[in-house]
Every structure is written in C-alpha cells, then in structure tokens.
Amino acid sequence: MTLKPxxxxxxxxxxxxxxxxxxxxxxxxxxxxxxxxxAASTLSDDSLGLTRTQTQSKGVxxxxxxxxxxxxxxxxxxxxxxxFSFTAQVEAERRIQSVFGQDKExxxxxxxxxxxxxxxxxxxxxxxxxxxxxxxxxxSVKVTYAQxxxxxxxxxxxxxxxxxxxxxxxxxxxxxxxxxxSAQLTHGQSKSTFRAGGQIVTLEPDVNTAALTAxxxxxxxxxxxxxxxxxxxxxxxxxxxxxxxxLQYDNGSALLLAEYATRREPSQPAPVxxxxxxxxxxxxxAGWRFGxxxxxxxxxxxxxxxxxxxxxxxxxxxxSLRYDVAPNVSLKGQVEQYQANDSTVFITxxxxxxxVQSYTVxxxxxx
Amino acid sequence: MKLTLPHTLAALTLAAxxxxxxxIVVIVNPAAPALTQDQVADIYLGRSNALTPxxxxxxxxxxxxxxxxxxxxxxxxxxxxxSRLVFTGKGQAPKExxxxxxxxxxxxxxxxxxxxxxxxxxxxxxxxxxxxx
Numbered sequence: 001m002t003l004k005p006x007x008x009x010x011x012x013x014x015x016x017x018x019x020x021x022x023x024x025x026x027x028x029x030x031x032x033x034x035x036x037x038x039a040a041s042t043l044s045d046d047s048l049g050l051t052r053t054q055t056q057s058k059g060v061x062x063x064x065x066x067x068x069x070x071x072x073x074x075x076x077x078x079x080x081x082x083x084f085s086f087t088a089q090v091e092a093e094r095r096i097q098s099v100f101g102q103d104k105e106x107x108x109x110x111x112x113x114x115x116x117x118x119x120x121x122x123x124x125x126x127x128x129x130x131x132x133x134x135x136x137x138x139x140s141v142k143v144t145y146a147q148x149x150x151x152x153x154x155x156x157x158x159x160x161x162x163x164x165x166x167x168x169x170x171x172x173x174x175x176x177x178x179x180x181x182s183a184q185l186t187h188g189q190s191k192s193t194f195r196a197g198g199q200i201v202t203l204e205p206d207v208n209t210a211a212l213t214a215x216x217x218x219x220x221x222x223x224x225x226x227x228x229x230x231x232x233x234x235x236x237x238x239x240x241x242x243x244x245x246x247l248q249y250d251n252g253s254a255l256l257l258a259e260y261a262t263r264r265e266p267s268q269p270a271p272v273x274x275x276x277x278x279x280x281x282x283x284x285x286a287g288w289r290f291g292x293x294x295x296x297x298x299x300x301x302x303x304x305x306x307x308x309x310x311x312x313x314x315x316x317x318x319x320s321l322r323y324d325v326a327p328n329v330s331l332k333g334q335v336e337q338y339q340a341n342d343s344t345v346f347i348t349x350x351x352x353x354x355x356v357q358s359y360t361v362x363x364x365x366x367x
Numbered sequence: 368m369k370l371t372l373p374h375t376l377a378a379l380t381l382a383a384x385x386x387x388x389x390x391i392v393v394i395v396n397p398a399a400p401a402l403t404q405d406q407v408a409d410i411y412l413g414r415s416n417a418l419t420p421x422x423x424x425x426x427x428x429x430x431x432x433x434x435x436x437x438x439x440x441x442x443x444x445x446x447x448x449x450s451r452l453v454f455t456g457k458g459q460a461p462k463e464x465x466x467x468x469x470x471x472x473x474x475x476x477x478x479x480x481x482x483x484x485x486x487x488x489x490x491x492x493x494x495x496x497x498x499x500x
Contacts, residue, residue, distance in 0.1 A: 035454060075454060087456050112456065121416075131455065139455045146451035171457075175415045178405055215414045217405060252439030292443065324443035327425060366450045 029079040035143045039069035039150055039332075039362025048340060049347035050358055052151055054161035054194040057096045058103040059347045060358065067094045067105045069151055069362060071142055075112070083118035091142055096193055100200055111142075111164050126169040132162050133184060133211055134226045136246030136259055145364035148255060148296050149320045150332040153283040154345045155300035156259050160242070161194030162228065165207050180215040190228065195347065197309065205230035205240075220248040238276055240265055255287040255296065278305040281344070285318075294322040302344040312349070314342035328367060334360045390486035390500045391433050394471065394493040396478040402496040408438045410481060411461065412445070413452045420461040421470050421482040429467075433483045436499040 041060045043050045049059020052068055060068050071093035078086045089112035094103045114128030131139035135156055140146055167188015174181055186209045193202040205228035213222045224244050232238040244261035260282035265275035280303040287296030298318040305311045320334040336358040340350035393407050395418070409415035411434070423430040425442070434445050452458040464470050470482035475492040482493075489495055 031459065033453060035450065073454070077456075077459070079459075089454070114456075116456065126456075140451045143450055143454045146447050146454070173416065175409070175417055178409070180409060180414045215409075217408075252444065289444075292441075324441075327442045327446050330443070330447075366446065 028081070031077045031079070032075070033077075033367060034072070034074045035145055035364075035366045036072040037070055037144050037150070037362055037364050038066070039360055040064050040066045041068055041151075041358060041360040043359075044357040045340060045350075045354075048349060048356060050338075050345055051158065051195075051347060052154065053158050054196070055096050055163070055192060056094050056103055057100050057195045057200065057347065058094065067103075069360060070094075070106075072106070073111070073142060083124075085116045085118075086114070087116065088113050093142070096195060096200060098200065100195070100198070109163075114169075122174045123170070123172045126171070127167075129164050129166050130169050130186065132165045132190060132207065132226070133186060133209055134160060134162075134224065134242055135244050135261065136222050136248070136257075143366070144332075145328070145330055145366045148257070148285070148287055148294055148322055149298070149318070150334045150360050150362050150364070151336075153259075153285070153298055153300040153316075153318065155281045155283055155302040155316065156244075156261055158345060159261070159263065159279065159281055159302075160228075160240070161196075162190040162192045162205070162207070165190045165209075167207070178216055182213045182215075184211045184213075185209070197306065198347075201232075203230045203232065218249055218251040220246075220250075222246040232276070235268055235272075235276065238265060238268075240277065253289050255289070255294070256285070257298075258282070258284045272307070274307065276307045279303060279344075287320075292324040294324075296320045296322070302342065304343055306343070309343065310341075310351075312341055312343045314339040314344070314353070316342070316345075325363075329363060329365045332360075332362055332364060334358075336360075389429075389432070390498055391429065391436060391483050392486050392489050392495045393437070393481065393483045393497040393499065394474050394489070395481050395496040396474055397492075397494045398478050399481075399494065399496065401494075402481075404437060404497060404499070407481070407497055412438055412440075412448050413458045416458070418481040419477070419479050421473055421480055422461040422463045423467070423470065423483070424463060424465060429483070429485060433499065437483075 042064050043060045046062040051059050073091040075089040090108050091111050092106040092108040094105050095107040097104050114126040114130055116124050116126045118124040133139045137152055141152055141157055165188045169186045172183045190207045191204045207228050209226040211224035226242045229239045241264050242261055246259040249256040263279035267274050283298055283300035285296055285298030287294050301315040303313045316338045318336045323331045325331050338356045339353040340356050341353050343349045410418050411420050431442050434440055449460040467484035467488040470484055471493050474480045474482045
C-alpha cells in the first residue's frame, strides 16, 4: 500500500481542525523560509564518478560540475493557534530518473508535508511526510548552511537512499536541570529510486526509527536505530538495520563532531545463507573558529560488504573551510581525498587504492 | 574650566567603556523566577523550550553583544543553529521585536516570554532575571 495520500489527508485534517481557531483568533501565523546551495565540484579522476547520495547516478568527474551539490529548498509553516501547525517543504536537486547516468537537474520533490498537533507542552505528533532521521544530520542534511561542511561526510551520509517517510512521528522533549532530552519515534513507509550496484532500483520499505538525543551545555549525544524492510526481488524480504551514535561538542570556538554507524541484515535463507549487505561507517571531525572563519579537518572510514562485490574498507580525509560572509550566507571550500576503490562514494570504483582528490567550492544561504 | 590630560583620558575611557560594555539585562515576567546564564543560553539556542525567547532587531548592536555574552556565539553561528531547527520543524527562531520598549511590553504581558534589553531601559514592569556584563 502506498501512503502518499496520507500526507494529503494530514494536510486536509490540519486545515479542517484549525479552521475554527482561525475564525476565533483572527488568522493563522504563516512563515515562509528557504535554503540553498550553489556549488561547483570536480574530481581528479574522470573514471570513478563521485556522488553525494545514492539518489544520483551522474557522478562528478574532472569537469567542473555545478549540479551535484547545488539545491534550493522552500518551506511554508502555517501555525494555527491551539497547537495545530502545518508544514510543507519542497526541495530541488539533481535526482536519478529512469535511465542510469541521465539524472534530472533541479528536480523538485516534497521532503516534508505534515500536520502537527502539540498535545502536551513536551509532546507533539506529526502525520504526513517527514524527513527520515537516520543519522545526526539526516533530517537537515540538505540545509548545509547549518553545517560546518559544504558536503557532510559521505561515509555516513551517502549510505542509504531514503530521504523521507510517509507515516506518523511522535516527538518528545523536556529539560531536567541543565539536561535537555528529546526522543523521536517514526513509523511508516518510504519510497525512493536510487542506484544499487550499477542499477536503478525503486523500493518502498516499511520503516521504523527511534532516536534519543541528550544535550548538556555544549555537548550533544544522539543514539538512533532504524529498520527498513522491503521485498527486493528475487529476495522475498530484506531487512536493513542501522544503529548509530552521534556526538557533537561546540563551545562557540571549538567544534568536535563524530558519528559511527553499523548496517546489519539477517542472513537470507538457503542457498544464499548470508546477508546481502553489511557495513560499518564513521567519521571524526575537529575545527576551530577564528572570527568568521571555521577550518575543519575530518577523517572518515567506510567498510562495506555487499553480496557479489569485493569487500571494501576505505578511508578519506577532508579539509573544509567555512567563511561567514553575512549572517545568512556562508562561503565554503572543501578538499577531500578518497581511495579509488571506495564503493560507498564512487559509482564505478577502481580495483586499486590510488588516491583521488575532490575539490568543491560553494555558497550556502538561508532566508 | 580647563581639563587636564589625565582627566580627559579618564573621561574618554569611561565614555568608551560605557558604549562598548553596556550592561545587558535578561528580562522575564515579574512572576517568573531568575535564571542562570546556562539556562538563558539553552533557551536562545533552541535547546530548551522552557520559555519563549524574543529578539532585538538583527541590525541592533545589542543583539550581537547579547549573544556573544550569553552564548559565546556570533550572529552567524546563532543563525546556523536556528536554521537546523527551523528546517526540521523543531522550532521557530525567536520573534524579532523593533526595540527594547516592545520587548519589555511583550515580556510584561506574557509569563512565558523572555527578552533582553539595555540595563538603562529596565523598569518595574519586568523582572531582571540575569545581568550580563
């Protein structure tokens, strides 16, 4: 069953329920905002094809590419009195279509479309489409203005091809002294077309995610678990389980970010007798702010075992620089060094481990 | 009257520190309790929704001064922090009011509101929850 109509049902319900409040209070509060990135990238090797996400099949080569990291997002939030709100977000970027390598540029997609009801000061429920919160930055990974990098570490953020989920989400947050806790449960169905082993695949998995976040002063710790289950012909059922931990320390000058994730699946029945995929991914990044400048060094690693492919362990080093040009514009540059056999980031990885450099410059903005 | 050089220097120093180091008071409704700097930082960085924060205009020097003193962050860093919350539906950035008088009025009317003003604008309609200097 497809839950797409659910998002529209939620929108209609939110509007209908809020209509009386509208009449009583003289009008809902409507906020429009947006974000975007204009970036150019290039890779020192023309044969590998670097992609930021599995939902792209056109990779960056040694020509200057302005489509791989550029995007535009628009958001509208209608806040009715009495705890109801409605949020819609549309984002356009390069996205895979039906032919491998012929992605569409600035292809718009609805990332968020939900009605929310705040039924307790500390709890709300959302019905509709929400971003899939697998990792620390997953639900805001396209808002790169909010990140130190121009491109979040690919060894975490390119590992799965699902951006959003249609269903229900329960959010809780409360403060205990200086400890701010939040928990998030999401249940529903996702749908995405992405590349897998040189092919284009469309899957509609049932998805459950649970995340717990603790913030104490400058520290943030997030634990999360996501399970995605779908038939993947000829296999009757594939159940991907991602377990991740994320850590952030930011005191205004020093910035430390680290994440680690494992991907596990139960073994397929005989005669396969093994899982289709297994992975371990992680990164550690550290930076220091000098006024409006934030240089940062990030090292990352991906270990992927895919059935029918060689096992690959590859690491990368990234030097990134953020310069806050204005309160809502940042200029960024990023140099990354990968191993050519890295199957997590390259469409057609090489069999050897020669070093490959990626260069990206761009502007992030919010409005 | 003739000013001596030390007098002139002292006066200049005082004048300079008065403009650059003006005390900022964080204000809450008279019915609300006092706050620590960590609590104020949590509220203005969106980590806690215990109170509803109000902002001065983006162009006001008081705003940049407040965030530096209360959170250790500059305007761009604060914008980046709120962007992450705004585009994930976790919060709306603090509402911006035109001046200290408007902030005082809003705080006096709402027991859940919190604002910041120049100390010289403080009066009995609101309560000083924390002084930053």
